[in-house]
Amino acid sequence: MEELTVSVRQGRESVTENCYKALGWQVISRSKESDTSPFTRTVFIREEPEPDGAAEKRARCEAVLAEIEEIDRRVERYYLERVVLVGLAGAVCIGLSFLFLHLGWHVVFTLSLLLGLFLCSITLALRPPFTRMGLRKLGVDVPALESKLTAILEEEN
Amino acid sequence: MKNGLLSSKIFDSRAPAEKVTRREKILGHFMGPIAVMVMNSILSSYLNVYYTDVLKIGGIWGGMFISAFPIVAKVLDVLTFVFMGMVVDRTKSRQGKARPWILFSAPLMVVCLVLLFAVPTGNDNLTAIWIFVSYTLFYAVAFTMYSTAHTLLVPLATNDPVERQQLSTVANTPGMAAGSFVAIIFPCLLVPFMGVVGGRWIAVAVALAIVSLPLILLEFFFTRERVTQSDAGSDEKVSLSAQLRCCVKSRSWVVLMLYLVVINLVNSLFSAGTFYYCNWVLGSYNDGYTQALFYALGQAPLEIGLLLCNPLARKLGKRNSMLLGMILSTLGAALCLLNPRSLPVVLAGQFIRSLGLIPGTYMISSMLGDALDDVERVSGKRCDGFSSSVLNCIVTIMGGVALCIFNFGISHLGYRAPTADVIPVQNGTIQTFIIFCVIGVQLVAYPLIAVITRFMRPDRRPAENGK
Missing domain, CATH: 3.30.70 (Alpha-Beta Plaits)
Incomplete structure (x- = not known):
């Protein structure tokens, strides 16, 4: 086995x-x-x-999967860069809220704190939209690679 | 219910598409539940405060009522939760099996919400009975009905794993948004406005009820159940006692449940005591910022720390990440205890504590998945539904136990409720008790959890010929 x-x-x-x-x-x-x-x-x-030829076929499939993974890695980097910015913006808002509190602007303090927390919380939900944006921006064609994979699998050994 | 009221087309879903649309996600799974999440957040943080500071029921029956009724109500809640699960499973209607219960729970929840606050005073026994009945009606009936159905809406909306993942992300967002909204807006703006004037609290409850009803109906009308029993497959029926025997054979399962008992008790005590700690120890009563800052510095790192969680788990594994997290949280709690009355020290300690909680917070589902796999490995059976029920029971019961402990302490140690004219100073014993419930208990619990995690199975390593 x-x-x-x-x-x-x-x-x-x-x-x-x-x-x-x-x-x-x-x-x-x-x-x-x-x-x-x-x-x-x-x-x-x-x-x-594995039968004869199957190892070579698997290697070709894994090469296509590796290309897809490389695209995903670039999209992931795109997502991480932007989500870190959103998180930092949230942290800055929370930091600014301390300043507003010190100045006695209680309503602005409240809104700033709320915005900061909202930005920090929203990082949990940003993967799908940023992933879609990343795929569009990078102009990659994952379906074409998936078709290539299907074609390899459908070849006779 | 097959040929009953919900057979009419007027009750049909307004999401007729075969796939989940953006409109369904926004209206049905985000906007709809947000009202209930806000309701739940307000009640879990402020209902006890309303009872102790506005209604002043701490002295009823020598303090025993406020200590005992939460645990009794939560036990009833657990029983109705189990019952409701069976009822929803057996429901067959044109509208599906879960959606009808969203509709039925809507008027019940808003009415019970108002009843929770519109409590008659003047007669201790009447007040006690009203509180117990309204609390039980809300949590054990209305909210249980809603939450059992609501939990099923995502799995029943679609079979497609990608769609389900996306929908799950959308469905989890209202809880975060509601928690943050309540934790900031309430202490900063609403609670200083309401003070200890009962009429204002009732007015806010009524306003919330009026806003909530149409939003819950949005959830009913803009969700759709597409997964049927035949799609889901039928599971082999195993008795509850047999499932329990299977589960306790698994060390991973037992360790996970022990972890959940301890962490939920700590979190519930923290939740119960936060208002009192921020208002009587750390800041001044209803100052409008202490509690908001305490929450923000405790919550923000937990959310942006998500980015740290995955690389940490990959490098160290779940068990070691949890262990390190608990050590960090213990240090954070210890820092808070160095000077529990100093806002900068406590905020710094909260921040560190929160960083340490990241692994535990974001690994719980995968730990449950591993435990369920381990149960199958040792006993040959899947006990997913049973384990999920046990998990929910633990969360519910620990909430009741924590409130019981907290209320017993404050009612027997001389808590003095504020009045419209006088804000008293709480005695040293009360303040120490509050500090213990919010921070001190963490110093005991986190090292205990670190020991418990030592008994978790190490993460499975790839085989030698694997990638």
Whole structure:
């Protein structure tokens, strides 16, 4: 029996799992490092050794998956840069609220604190919109790569 | 219910699309629940304050009423929660199985909200009975009905895992928004306005009820259940006692439940005591900023610290991240205790404590997932629903236990409620008790949790021939 562990990014689970299933592997477990981790550690097994040519086909599929992962990594960087800015803006608002409190501007203090907390809280929900923006800005074509993957899987050995 | 009232097309969802649309996400899953989240945040932070400082019920039956009724009500809440789960599961209607209960709970919640505050005074026994009945009606009936149904709306809205993930993010946002809104607007603007004048508190409750009803109806009309029982698959029925036996065989499951008991008790005591700590110890009564700052510095790092959580978990693993987090939180609590009356010291300590809580906060679902996998590994059975029920029971009961402890302490140690004219000074014993409930108990609990996490199974490492 052979075992393989793959770190799968959020949103790519079905593509990756379908790819390995088509190559004769079965999923036995999935786990995440944390609730908000973008990666799931998926463990695959196969009962019999890979037939001739299957290893080469798997390598080609993994190359396409690696290209998709590279795109995802760039989009993730885009998201992180922007979400850090939003979080910092929230921290600045909270910091400014101390100044407004010192000046006795209680209503402005309240609004500044509320805005700061809102900006800090919203960082939890910004992954989907920033990911979409990142994909648009980078102008990448993930569906084309997924089609390429499907084509490799459909080839006869 | 199959041929009953909800068969009429007037009750049909206004989200007819086969896929979840943006309108459904915004109106049904964000705007709709926000009112209930605000309601829940206000009640969990300020209802006890209303009872002690405005209604002044601390002396009823020698202080036993205010100590005992929360735990009794929470036990009833747990029983109705289990019952409600079965009822929702068995519901078959044109509108689905969960959505009808959103509709039924709407008028019940707003009426009970007003009843919670419009308490008759002048007769201690009548006041006590009214409070107990209104509290139980709200939490054990109306809110249980709503929350059981609400929890199911996301899983029932779609089978697509990507859509479900997106919807889950949207559905979690109202809770954060409501918590922040209540934690800032209430102490800064509303509570100084309401003071200890009962009529103003009732007016705010009525205003909240009027605003909430249409928003809860938005949730009913702009959500849709697309997942049916046949899609979900039927699970093998295992008795509750058998599921419990399976679960306790798993060390991960037992450790997780112990962790949840301790952390929920600490968090509930913290929640119960925060208003009193900020108003009687750290700042002055209703000064309009102490509590807001205390909350903000305690919450902000927890949210932006999300970015630290994933790399930490990847490098150290869940168990070690939790352990380090608890050590950091203990240091933060210890810093607060160095001078619990100094705002700068306490805010710094809160900030550090919050950083330490990041792993525990953002790993709980994945720890539950690991525990459930471990239960399956040792016993061969999945006990997901049972474990989720146990988790909810723990959260509910610990809330009641914490209120019981806190109220017993303040009612027997000489708490003096403020009046419209006089803001008293609380005696040293009361202040020490409040400090213990909010900060001191963390100094005991966090090291205990660090010990408990030592018994968690280490994270599974990839096999040698794996990537």
